[in-house]
Amino acid sequence: MSVHVSLSEATPVAAEGGDGGFIAPGPGSFELPPVFEVAGFGVTKPMLLLILSAVLILAFTIAASRNAQMVPGRLQFAGETVYGFVRNTLARDNIGSEHFMKFVPYLFSLFMFILVNNYYGIFPFLQFPTMSRIGFVIPLALMSWLIYVGAGMWKHGVFGYFKHATMPSGVGGPILILLVPLEFFSNILVRPVTLTLRLFGNMFAGHLLLILFATGGAALLTSGNALYAGVGILSFALGIGVSFLEMLVMFLQAYVFTLLSSMYIGEALADEH
Amino acid sequence: MHSDEPPHGDPWLAFSYLVSGAAVYGLIGWGLDRWLGTSFLVAVGILFGVALAIYMTFGRFGGLASRQDKQS
Numbered sequence: 001m002s003v004h005v006s007l008s009e010a011t012p013v014a015a016e017g018g019d020g021g022f023i024a025p026g027p028g029s030f031e032l033p034p035v036f037e038v039a040g041f042g043v044t045k046p047m048l049l050l051i052l053s054a055v056l057i058l059a060f061t062i063a064a065s066r067n068a069q070m071v072p073g074r075l076q077f078a079g080e081t082v083y084g085f086v087r088n089t090l091a092r093d094n095i096g097s098e099h100f101m102k103f104v105p106y107l108f109s110l111f112m113f114i115l116v117n118n119y120y121g122i123f124p125f126l127q128f129p130t131m132s133r134i135g136f137v138i139p140l141a142l143m144s145w146l147i148y149v150g151a152g153m154w155k156h157g158v159f160g161y162f163k164h165a166t167m168p169s170g171v172g173g174p175i176l177i178l179l180v181p182l183e184f185f186s187n188i189l190v191r192p193v194t195l196t197l198r199l200f201g202n203m204f205a206g207h208l209l210l211i212l213f214a215t216g217g218a219a220l221l222t223s224g225n226a227l228y229a230g231v232g233i234l235s236f237a238l239g240i241g242v243s244f245l246e247m248l249v250m251f252l253q254a255y256v257f258t259l260l261s262s263m264y265i266g267e268a269l270a271d272e273h
Numbered sequence: 274m275h276s277d278e279p280p281h282g283d284p285w286l287a288f289s290y291l292v293s294g295a296a297v298y299g300l301i302g303w304g305l306d307r308w309l310g311t312s313f314l315v316a317v318g319i320l321f322g323v324a325l326a327i328y329m330t331f332g333r334f335g336g337l338a339s340r341q342d343k344q345s
Contacts, residue, residue: 170332179329182322186286186293194289260285 022219025211030132046130053116086111086258094262095269103265106147111258118250121207122243132203134196141195144261152268195260202253206246213239286333290326298322
């Protein structure tokens, strides 16, 4: 005990600021303890946020479409803008005017769902992007995968779809034997994986950066060293900058996920090339 | 579809082809390595797969158009 005291007195610099007990955020920061338990099953914050997102989206769409007027009010206008964006820009332009309406309900729900769950990341008090837990992203990607493969099989038949999906366009000749496994791997196996990793990775990394700037800034500010405190203020300023960047990324990731889903559906439904 | 538009497609297609090329042919090369007791075939496989992927991306976006015209 006496050795420990004399050591900390002998090295005031290290004791003053050094590490100061600061623990850098890591993957462990995303493993939140259960908020409460139901029959031994821990319910965590992202689960509750997920349920909240469903309630929020339902409330928004019902409120925006109820009492629809010829001259839309503010809420109806907002709802119609989002719906029109998904229907025209994402669905119709990528799937084609013949079949796109069948997929609009799925794409619209998908877009709203990812958008709301992403924006939790910068919403005060909620502050956790649900999609930074990969377990919530995998089912979405699987759903998109089932829908585009299913749509292709509905249009071309099971074997017809596999032929459609594995024949690369624009090349011909004996090199096809080498290219067909590649095309199969790329179109059937890699797509759901990249869909998952893109959304998950962006949300995970963005949230990790925000935690780092916030907790690191706080640790530096409270370290008692004036120089460190200055860096702490810089850290907070960067955190605010990253928050604005995240606002963009959160929208973009919801957009890209929906865009790629509709492109895959459109490609599966396309006529033979 | 509108014929005057450039060939549209997934903008991540090239990435997905490259990953698939390296993975599929790298795996084949690795398997051959294990089978034959060599150690260089995995590198050959990855490079070969990536080369095929680049060729495929060219074809997909119309880079081999003259050849396509000859065939059709």
